[in-house]
Amino acid sequence: MAKDLNKDLTVGNPQTVLWKFCLPMFGSILFQQLYNIADSLVAGRFISENALAAVGNSYNVTLIFIAFAFGCNIGCSVIVSQYFGAKDYSRMKTAVYTTLIASAVLCAALMLIGFVFCGPLLSQMRTQPEILADSALYMDIYILGLPFLFFYNIATGIFSALGDSKTPFFFLAASSTSNIAVDILFVNCFHMGIAGVAWATFLCQGISCALSMLLILKRLSAIQTEKKAALFSSALLKKLAVIAIPSILQQSFISVGNIFIQSVINSFGISVTAGYSAAVKLNNLVITSFTTLGNGVSNFTAQNIGAGLPDRVKSGRRAGLKLVWCICIPIVLLYICLGRCLLLLFLDSTSEEALRTGLQFLRILSPFYFVVSAKLVTDGVLRGAGAMNAFMAATFTDLILRVVLAFCFSSLFGAVGIWCAWPIGWTIATGMSVCFYRKLKC
Numbered sequence: 001m002a003k004d005l006n007k008d009l010t011v012g013n014p015q016t017v018l019w020k021f022c023l024p025m026f027g028s029i030l031f032q033q034l035y036n037i038a039d040s041l042v043a044g045r046f047i048s049e050n051a052l053a054a055v056g057n058s059y060n061v062t063l064i065f066i067a068f069a070f071g072c073n074i075g076c077s078v079i080v081s082q083y084f085g086a087k088d089y090s091r092m093k094t095a096v097y098t099t100l101i102a103s104a105v106l107c108a109a110l111m112l113i114g115f116v117f118c119g120p121l122l123s124q125m126r127t128q129p130e131i132l133a134d135s136a137l138y139m140d141i142y143i144l145g146l147p148f149l150f151f152y153n154i155a156t157g158i159f160s161a162l163g164d165s166k167t168p169f170f171f172l173a174a175s176s177t178s179n180i181a182v183d184i185l186f187v188n189c190f191h192m193g194i195a196g197v198a199w200a201t202f203l204c205q206g207i208s209c210a211l212s213m214l215l216i217l218k219r220l221s222a223i224q225t226e227k228k229a230a231l232f233s234s235a236l237l238k239k240l241a242v243i244a245i246p247s248i249l250q251q252s253f254i255s256v257g258n259i260f261i262q263s264v265i266n267s268f269g270i271s272v273t274a275g276y277s278a279a280v281k282l283n284n285l286v287i288t289s290f291t292t293l294g295n296g297v298s299n300f301t302a303q304n305i306g307a308g309l310p311d312r313v314k315s316g317r318r319a320g321l322k323l324v325w326c327i328c329i330p331i332v333l334l335y336i337c338l339g340r341c342l343l344l345l346f347l348d349s350t351s352e353e354a355l356r357t358g359l360q361f362l363r364i365l366s367p368f369y370f371v372v373s374a375k376l377v378t379d380g381v382l383r384g385a386g387a388m389n390a391f392m393a394a395t396f397t398d399l400i401l402r403v404v405l406a407f408c409f410s411s412l413f414g415a416v417g418i419w420c421a422w423p424i425g426w427t428i429a430t431g432m433s434v435c436f437y438r439k440l441k442c
Contacts (some may be wrong), residue, residue: 009021009081009085009115009163009300009303010085010145010298010303010304010307010309010312014300014312014315014316015319015322015371018300018319018320019322019323021165021321022293022297022298022320022323023059023165023292023323024169024294025160025169025292025296026296026327027169027173028165028168028172028292029033029292030154030170030285031172031177031291033411037281038176038179038180038200038287039197039198039200039201040052040055040059040199040278040281040346041311041345041346042180042183042184042293043187043194044274045183045348045349046187046188046238047194049270049274050130050131050270050274051131051134051197052274052277052278052346052347053385054131054134054138054194055135055197055217055277056134056273056274056277056278056280057125057127057131057266058122058135058138058142058260058306059124059280059281060255060258061067061118061121061125061139061255061276062123062139062258063148063251065110065114065142065252066149066250066251067248067250067252067255068106068110068150068248068252069146069154070105070153070247070248071244071247071248071249071251071279072099072103072150072153072154072158072244073153073245073295074157074244074383075240075241075242075243075247076095076099076154076161076240076243077157077158077299078161078243078296078298078299078302078383079095079161079236079239079240079243079302079383080092080096080136080157080158081160081161081298081299081303081306081384082303083306084161084163084279084303085302085305086306086307089223089224089229090225090227090228090229090429091229091233091236092130092223093220093225094230094232094233095233095236095239096216096220096232097229097230097231098233098237098240099152099240101231101232102237102240103151103154104147104150104417105115107146107147111143111146111147111313114139114143115140116148117142118136118139118140120258122135122139124263126266126267128270130270130271134193134194134255137194137198138194138197138198138215139194140436141195141198141199142198142201144202145201147205148205148206148208148209149205149209151209151212152205152208152209153169153214154215155209155212155213156168158216158220159212159348160295160299161299161302162219163299163303167212167215168212168286170294171211171323172208174208174419175205175208177226177259179204179205182200182203182204183196183197183200184245185200186200189386200343223377224371240343243383243386246377246388246391247383250391250392250396253395253399253439257399257400257402258409260403260406261403261406264406264407264410264418265418268329271351271353271357272354272415274347274351274354275347275351275353275354275356275357275358275361276357276358276413276415278343278346278347278358279339279358279359279361281303281346282339282342282343282362283361286331286366287372288374289327290327290369290372291376293320293324293376293377293380294320294376294380296320296380296385297316297381298384299379299380300312300313300316300320301313301316301380301381301385302384304316306383313384315360317377317378317380317381317437320377321377324374324376324377325373328369331366331403332366333364335362335363336362336366338365339359339361339362339363341354343358356420357415360415360416360419361419364416364420365419365423367423368426368427369425371426371427371430374430374434375394375426375429375434378433378434378436378437379391379395379433380436381437382436385440387430389438390439391433393432394432394433394436395429397425397428397429397432398426398429399425400423400425401424401428401429402421404421404422405417405420405424405425406421409421
């Protein structure tokens with residue numbers, strides 16, 4: 001087995017091991033987010049404010065598909081981590097093959113549903129007529145690329161489960177920077193408009209997916225087993241589903257909640273929608289980064305529990321908290337002090353209402369990154385330990401509070417009331433996650 005590539009997280013100083021494992025994951029997710037940021041940046045700067053609003057409006061629907069891909073990633077990653085930690089390589093391979101087969105079926109079903117229902121869903125979101133056609137076009141091309149999204153996420157989960165967080169980083173660094181160049185080429189040189197933005201992502205993510213899957217299959221073939229691994233196991237599918245389904249539901253419900261929130265935001269007009277679309281990209285860059293670091297904590301937890309070393313889990317959580325809080329400090333200062341400059345990457349300086357909306361959003365939410373990051377690291381431990389009921393309870397509390405409060409506060413305080421719903425939901429849900437963690441028996 002390629003020991004220099006696959007990393008055992010059950011030996012060594014927990015903080016050193018976790019940080020070395022998680023930092024490349026953090027770099028990877030920054031590049032992953034460049035896909036969506038590049039789409040919005042090019043749409044806002046090189047097409048129009050309406051194009052930016054169309055991409056942002058579609059983004060909340062794409063998050064539903066990302067939720068399913070993310071769930072497959074997590075389910076595979078946790079189970080493969082446990083078998084890798086236990087040195088049961090035959091079942092580990094079967095878990096990978098089972099995930100690939102099940103995910104292919106799920107992806108095909110989602111593509112069919114997407115083509116049929118995404119158009120009506122965009123209309124139900126109160127999408128403004130002037131951006132509806134662009135939003136629908138962006139979604140149709142995005143749905144065509146779902147197989148790339150699914151299998152790339154699964155490949156990333158397998159790399160992480162094997163303790164290799166560097167390979168996904170290199171893939172993403174190359175593909176996301178290429179995506180920016182192709183975005184600009186298709187929009188500026190070929191004048192493809194919003195379709196150019198979508199096709200650029202399709203092309204770059206497809207190449208990245210193909211290369212990563214080839215490398216995964218090569219990596220697995222190099223791992224020796226006593227007997228040939230089965231291609232499918234219904235028993236392992238059930239184990240994968242126990243982890244994957246709650247993660248899918250978590251992300252899906254968050255996405256559905258965001259769609260409800262988006263419908264409220266759309267009622268305030270194009271400028272507010274555009275400002276929110278720009279600011280939420282910056283916000284999601286942070287939240288997704290912390291979620292990915294939480295996934296690293298899940299891999300660490302799962303490997304150590306699989307190896308019968310539960311005492312290392314608590315040290316891993318402390319190391320995870322130190323890491324995310326160190327990252328929080330510069331980000332919060334950047335968003336508060338230089339938020340307007342960052343928003344100008346997406347918006348024209350004449351879009352004053354949109355800029356004001358985006359800056360208001362960032363200044364309200366960013367101080368609470370210290371809170372939500374603690375929740376996401378703690379959730380990583382709960383998920384890695386298989387405590388999915390506790391994980392789901394905290395997540396749904398956050399979501400329900402944010403949706404309900406967004407509707408209530410928007411009628412009282414306008415758009416600013418919607419932004420205030422986020423910190424309240426984060427704070428209460430974080431308290432719940434910490435309480436569940438303290439009761440956890442690994």
